[in-house]
Amino acid sequence: MSPPLQHIQTSTTLPASADVVVIGGGIIGVFTAYYLAQRGVSVALVEKGRIGAEQSSRNWGWCRQQNRDARELPMASKSLDLWEQFAAESGEDTGFHRCGLLYLSNDEAEISRWASWGEFAKTAGVTTHMLSAREAAERGRATGRAWKGGVFSPTDGTADPGKAAPAVAAALIKLGGSVHQNCAARGIELSGGRVSGVITEAGVIKTKTAVLAGGAWASSFCRQLGIRFPQATVRQSLLSVSPVEQGLPDVLFSADVSVTRRSDGRYALAISGSGHVDPSLQLLRFSPQFLPMFAKRWRNIRPGGLEGIRGGHETLARWRLDAPTPMERVRILDPRPDASMLRKIHHRAVELLPQLRDAPITHTWAGYIDSTPDGVPGIGEVPGVPGFILAAGFSGHGFGIGPGAGHLIADLASGAPPIFDPAPFRPERFSASAWGKVADF
Numbered sequence: 396m397s398p399p400l401q402h403i404q405t406s407t408t409l410p411a412s413a414d415v416v417v418i419g420g421g422i423i424g425v426f427t428a429y430y431l432a433q434r435g436v437s438v439a440l441v442e443k444g445r446i447g448a449e450q451s452s453r454n455w456g457w458c459r460q461q462n463r464d465a466r467e468l469p470m471a472s473k474s475l476d477l478w479e480q481f482a483a484e485s486g487e488d489t490g491f492h493r494c495g496l497l498y499l500s501n502d503e504a505e506i507s508r509w510a511s512w513g514e515f516a517k518t519a520g521v522t523t524h525m526l527s528a529r530e531a532a533e534r535g536r537a538t539g540r541a542w543k544g545g546v547f548s549p550t551d552g553t554a555d556p557g558k559a560a561p562a563v564a565a566a567l568i569k570l571g572g573s574v575h576q577n578c579a580a581r582g583i584e585l586s587g588g589r590v591s592g593v594i595t596e597a598g599v600i601k602t603k604t605a606v607l608a609g610g611a612w613a614s615s616f617c618r619q620l621g622i623r624f625p626q627a628t629v630r631q632s633l634l635s636v637s638p639v640e641q642g643l644p645d646v647l648f649s650a651d652v653s654v655t656r657r658s659d660g661r662y663a664l665a666i667s668g669s670g671h672v673d674p675s676l677q678l679l680r681f682s683p684q685f686l687p688m689f690a691k692r693w694r695n696i697r698p699g700g701l702e703g704i705r706g707g708h709e710t711l712a713r714w715r716l717d718a719p720t721p722m723e724r725v726r727i728l729d730p731r732p733d734a735s736m737l738r739k740i741h742h743r744a745v746e747l748l749p750q751l752r753d754a755p756i757t758h759t760w761a762g763y764i765d766s767t768p769d770g771v772p773g774i775g776e777v778p779g780v781p782g783f784i785l786a787a788g789f790s791g792h793g794f795g796i797g798p799g800a801g802h803l804i805a806d807l808a809s810g811a812p813p814i815f816d817p818a819p820f821r822p823e824r825f826s827a828s829a830w831g832k833v834a835d836f
């Protein structure tokens with residue numbers, strides 16, 4: 396049930412040591428390691444399964460500033476430049492292009508929220524165009540519907556989730572970075588209270604700096620070190636259909652359903668913000684901290700089933716470092732998509748864009764969106780564990796901001812001046828309440 400993903404060949408021989416070891420080969424881990432290698436830092440990246448196979452290949456592919464929270468907007472804007480720069484300097488293809496994002500609505504409250512965001516965005520130098528009813532109908536002519544309004548963000552774009560993380564890993568390898576698939580990090584070796592190595596299933600890599608870019612697995616990994624990282628996951632279901640000839644927009648958001656064209660011409664279909672919360676002991680443990688998040692988003696979230704327990708990413712168990720861990724049992728977190736949700740998405744998409752009616756469904760899948768209580772990622776050295784940098788909880792935004800986040804994490808790991816202010820992302824904030832601080836989608 397996985398979406399398409401490019402394969403890359405990596406090494407089975409671990410280095411004995413590295414300046415920095417990155418745990419996790421999603422978009423965050425590969426960009427972090429790429430920016431480290433680019434500045435001559437020796438870096439090893441270990442991935443328990445395949446590069447990009449979890450959230451980073453299961454997402455919509457949107458790289459957007461539109462409607463971003465003020466805390467993330469500088470990272471989102473810079474990331475768009477970095478996507479382009481990466482393609483130019485590496486020659487690798489992530490499928491990134493600034494196609495612009497089109498939002499259409501018949502809900503006046505929603506349109507006015509977009510308008511106020513546009514006013515705020517102007518102060519940050521971001522251009523976005525509100526659309527009148529006539530302009531919305533014109534830009535959304537493929538829908539054949541009347542719309543009360545919309546917004547078009549011309550400088551935003553998409554990258555291809557099936558290509559992006561492997562492309563960055565390929566560039567990293569060319570720069571001399573050492574990349575290892577099917578290699579889970581089981582734990583961290585500490586000497587005198589600070590990081591001295593990363594213990595993997597294939598041996599120890601000595602290092603003074605470990606970056607945990609483990610996506611949905613980060614909290615259970617932190618727990619092994621006595622670190623409390625509040626994290627919850629939401630399972631979102633998607634499908635894609637084969638290419639259609641008629642000129643549909645590359646990207647179209649509506650409250651009913653959203654469509655995104657992939658670089659091979661398929662359209663990915665999904666409902667924004669919708670998802671299932673699968674109960675787990677970890678969810679129970681952190682639920683008081685997530686009340687503000689659930690209070691804000693409960694309309695779109697449904698109780699799920701046993702997928703979370705089956706996945707094992709939210710285990711509260713302590714594991715041994717000399718025996719297989721839950722991460723080796725589940726190399727790729729590949730939750731089942733919800734069948735009724737898939738039917739709903741397809742039905743709504745065909746109603747919105749009748750041209751999709753005859754396009755066969757090519758793939759169905761689901762992904763876990765890993766979130767923090769305030770919907771903003773946790774990035775920074777964990778207090779009390781010198782050398783251990785957390786980089787997780789990207790809360791449904793991590794793909795588009797991957798390059799900027801990776802750059803920032805590389806700055807922190809190498810002691811370079813940070814590309815933007817890391818303060819909003821500091822892990823220390825997780826000890827405080829998130830009421831009044833939850834980011835919008």
Ligand SMILES: Cc1cc2nc3c(=O)[nH]c(=O)nc-3n(C[C@H](O)[C@H](O)[C@H](O)COP(=O)(O)OP(=O)(O)OC[C@H]3O[C@@H](n4cnc5c(N)ncnc54)[C@H](O)[C@@H]3O)c2cc1C
Pocket residue numbers: 418419420421422423424441442443444445446447448449450451452453454455456457458459578579580581608609610611612613616631632633722726727761762763764786787788789790791792793794795796
């Ligand atoms: C359905 C869906 C739609 C989304 N849409 C968008 C979108 O349009 N735009 C956007 O910006 N974001 C979107 N997101 C969010 C985005 O995909 C994520 O925020 C981003 O991919 C997170 O990247 P990551 O590297 O942190 O995590 P992941 O991609 O999940 O990577 C983490 C990796 O770490 C590995 N790992 C974990 N533990 C270990 C260990 N101990 N040892 C070795 N390896 C380990 C895992 O195997 C995994 O490959 C969406 C997410 C989903 C699920």
